[in-house]
Amino acid sequence: MPDPGLSPLQSSLPAAAARFGADVLANAQVNAHINAPAHVAAALPSAPTLPFGRGPAAGDVPVDAPVEVPVTEGGPSAAMERILRGPSGLGTAALSLARRAEPPMPPEAEVSVAPVEALHIPGLYYHPVPEPDPARVAELSRRIKDWALDEIELYPEDWEGEFDGFSTGRYMVACHPDAPTIDHLMIAARLMVAENAVDDMYCEDHGGSPIGLGGRLLLAHTALDPLHTTKEYHPGWAESLHADAPRRSYRSAMEYFVQQSTPSQADRFRHDMARLHLGYLAEGAWAQTDHMPEVWEYLAMRQFNNFRPCPTITDTVGGYELPADLHAQPAMQRVLALAGNVSTIVNDLYSYTKELASPGRHLNLPVVIAEREGVSERDAYLKAVEVHNELMHDFESESAALAAACPVPSLLRFLRGVAVWVDGNHYWHQTNTYRYSLPDFW
Template sequence: MLKTISDEEFYAGLLDLPKPSYPFPDFIHPDFQQQREEYYDWIDREYTLHSKEAREKHKLHHLTDIAARGCPFLSTLAELRPLANYAANGAMMDDYWDRCSRNEMNEIGKHITALLTGEDANEPLDNGIFHQFWLLRQDAITCEMPERLYKRFVASIRNVFVGYAEEKVYYKANVPPPLAVYLIIREDTSGALPFCKYLAMQKDYRQLPDDILEHPHILRLHTLCALMIGIHNDFISLPKELHREGDTMNLVKVVQHEYKIPIREAYMKALEIHDNFLKEFMLLHEYLPPFGKWRDMVYNYVQDLGISVAGVYAWHTNDKSRYTNGGYVDGEFVSRD
């Protein structure tokens, strides 16, 4: 993307198009500012692999606010910290390894998964992305996250890396995938499924039994959250991705390519897809299975899933730096493949 491009050219007449909206209130964790301060410190201490310009841009993005808005009812900063680590570190690693190959991303994902599961219990000697994921595990232990919830959280993070690897094929070819393939990949690369799993740490939801948290009805709701977040991220990032070669994993570009239609028409069709997912979410919330004594708690849990979607979108709409003209961090890793 050319850094000298004008704002008028950058936004390409897209600012007047309708935006997603959600029927859920907006909250933020009371310790969000303290979590931001820790985030600034992470960047200064851990991210020397990034250029100074990239580090300063990341500070402006307030990436830990995604966690603070996505799970605003966590009891303590200690409980917020693992999710904030995942949200911020996951986004920064996605930026840094933006142009690595599918094979390289698969190897990176395996390494990080070993650190998260404890299969590799050794603290990485160098600071940076791997060390932060090792710290995530330590923070989860410190806040006494139940092992069954942690395992689901880690499994969902592992799938994010799988999605990152699969999208590299379409980046390299500079072609959008078919819509059906996009939906499979975007469910994971939205990064939202780990939020859905971690949300069980809020309130009393950790009491919910496994057969409810893993019920097909609930898992479909998780999928819908992930797709809505992935799609509304596509809307926010569209101006940037229209001006960068290889940024093909965007629903608007996928729809435009698949149906051979103009960009504004593709945007409106993509918004319709998003809104249909929202309608399905609301319907599934209303028609929950008969979960007996857990029904009210499950109903509130699903309500908080909706609040999480709205919270992540609120971060996107409050952000004034990450997806703006010249604000995005370009990948600095040089692929060997």
């Protein structure tokens, strides 16, 4: 029987947008700046998303006037102009996807981008970002280390250098410039550290193994998605959440998260963490059977074993909520999947030499391409760069299409936040020379 292919689906975005209607648009300023101080409101319009140049200064042109968008090779089409300038009308000025100069940004020459010691992959498509606020970086770094050491006893003393070298503070401030407070940034920082603890100690460098991985991940997942059992057996489960550092970190990070998130945001995060754990299990199974996946199989695994849980909480960290039915739209799910995929291929590219130097065989996109397509390591790496670039362009075009189809303020801010997260994630990889180096292919 022939494959009938995919059935045509009608988008429900117009209906979803209509449910939020005029009341949402009229309160857009509230939705966009919940409890945000002035410096956060400033961060929203100036946060880097796409390389489309800066919009007009306040007072130069009306809010809904066209923004000149330079188009570079491989960049956005002319249709992006309408999307980038965002919605017009009461309370929507701060939600444009184009950069605006209200409040004014420093001149370009004064905006610090990636340091000189940053790594540079020729041909990689990405957007430079301003240096994260050093005061926020320092305070967040102090707080996350105190949490890791004093609250959950995450690591022994001889791991301190690795913890500092990870630069969690710089990472999270770069990815969430619109976070209202350090407490909001700590939501993302705790979860990031906890996810890395599970990966390192269950799967990777610090005692990880594919043998028995499923059982360890299942029990750790109950720290995020709690067990509902009888009174007799509940104490045993509750005690198990303190049994090892990964479970302690998950339990504590999730407790803080649910205090500042809505029930739908918490459920969304649990779902994405289940996706992540499924990806861990697939990679672990391949390691046990010494399976070299096809390139498409590897990319399928990486769509689950990837960074998606991080950008999906961008609204919680920003102090607002993308409503559940908008988040669940297929178009939004595609945008989030592409954001996670492109961010994870960035990790494959920057961690390539680090993984080659580690014991055993580590799967990453250049390794799989070289093996399955019979090309040199250099050509495989360059092909992986091309894969990244195509995914990045798809992410941007799908985001723009969704913004045009459903110009609800909370959705526009969420799309912008995800794009900023993608750029911040690249910035962290590019500038973390403690962890990463590049192959000598150029």
